């Protein structure tokens with residue numbers, strides 16, 4: 001591999017690392033929407049018109065799945081945060097490919 005190619009890979013990696021720093025809304029979880037019934041006996045939710053949707057992100061906490069309520073005002077940002085996590089995984093994979101190339105060239109440990 002040419003030095004120019006190595007310089008290019010390192011520049012690309014820097015760009016990816018900067019992108020990682022931009023993922024401020026990052027959420028690692030699964031989006032769910034729930035409809036529910038309340039405790040008021042005469043409420044129409046008991047006739048099938050359930051309340052909702054209410055929004056949650058299912059996250060893993062100490063190996064347990066937990067549903068975290070997302071208030072309506074925070075929903076767009078939370079959706080963005082989940083998208084950022086998907087992009088995060090792609091960025092991590094690309095950095096891994098770059099670092100494997102640098103290992104092959106024996107220049108990875110020099111950084």
Ligand SMILES: [Zn+2]
Pocket residue numbers: 037038039040043044045046051
């Ligand atoms: Zn109700």
